[in-house]
Amino acid sequence: MKILVVNAGSSSLKYQLLDMTDESVIAKGNCDRIGVGGHISHKTGDGRSLDADCDFPSHTEAFEKVIEVLTSGDCKVIDSMDEVGAVGHRTVQGGERFKETCLATDEVIDGIDELSELAPVHNHPQALALRACRSVLPEGVPQVCVFDTAFHSTMPRKAYLYGLPYECYEELHVRKYGFHGTSHRFVTAELAKLMGKDIKDLKIVSCHLGNGSSIAAVDGGKSVDTTMGFTPLDGLIMGTRCGSVDPSAIDYVEKKKGFSPDEMTAYMNKESGFLGISGISSDNRDISAAAAEGNERCKMVNEMFTYEIKKYIGSYAAAMGGVDAVIFTGGIGENDPPTRANSCEGLEFLGIKIDPERNSVRSKACRISTDDSTTQVWVVPTNEELLIARDTLEIVKNL
Secondary structure (H helix, E strand, O other), rough: OEEEEEEEEEEOEEEEEEEEOOEEEEEEEEEEEOOOOOOOEEOOOOEEEEEEEOOOHHHHHHHHHHHHHHOOOOOOOOHHHHHHHEEEEEEEEOOOOOOOOOOOEEEEEEHHOOOOOOOOOHHHHHHHHHHHHHHHHHOOOOOOEOOOOHHHHOOOHHHHHOOOOHHHHHOOOOOOOOOOOOHHHHHHHHHHHOOOOOOOOOOOEEEEEOOOOOEEEEEOOOOEEEEOOOOOOOOOOOOOOOOOOOOOHHHHHHHHHHHHHHHHHHHHHHHOOOHHOOOOOOOHHHHHHHHOOOHHHHHHHHHHHHHHHHHHHHHHHHHOOOOOOOEEEEHHOOOOOOHHHHHOOOOOOOHHOEEHHHOOOOOOOOEEOOOOOOOOOEEEEHHHHHHHHHHHHHHOOOO
């Protein structure tokens, strides 16, 4: 079966078409600048590519273009959408309503839209994409929703509740939800295979590090805690996000700078983190290059980032009563040996020792800890699209 995976943002629509007989990528691409012009970049599994400006007033026109490039022209890979057995959608926020992958019925799509207040950048566009797909797909092609928050729905109350009055949880649904769940679920399952272990017997700290970063404590295959909270702003310092900050400091800055609440939210989400501290860039590669040349503020970014990672590895080992393995994944986690090494420095008391030669690996599944390290440390490349396709296949097989 061929499955199309869709990841819709506020002004973008990323996609991959996979052949599930061997889980190979037939084609992938991205429609961006939706609503403000439009551009598509498309690449086939055999190396053909297309880049073109388009007119994308909405996600519907973008999805129509995806169908066009998949089924016609120089980058055609299928004769018609009748060859596509299902469409799987990455959905960021499922709240407490959606705790597992499900078929995208009218009720489910409406429910996703109703949760937009919890994820305004993602949920409404994803509901729009679901409706757009339905309007242009052949009748009867099922759509499936895979929720980023679902993996973290196993967190106990002691981990997901905040110290606010309980009515904030009961009436306003304010709690830790966690994100990057699809990635954490994929890499922890892959690690169990690589180690030749049953995931039910493993305590894993999973570090998804990129422009957005989160760490999860995964005990027996279930998330028991994670760094992102009510929104993806919480936890680690990130590319443009501040991570955890004393709420009173936020109130103080907002008043001193004369910001509105929305302006303060934008300040913390888009002007903080690596960018705000370095004053140079939100990209870890730029930060590291400048730090190597002696830029003190960029050195501070590296020190802060790896210190926070180290703290969470230690605290999650404590939360689980031990740790068998640590995973590094995501754009930074998979490709930045110094971040991995510095994050593990000083964790010898947990049985963690990094082998410098093994740690030179990039974007390849590899154990980077020494043979005598009692806690194994691995690089495991993530593949959220493949996991979404696998979930989608499981749902449609049972229809």
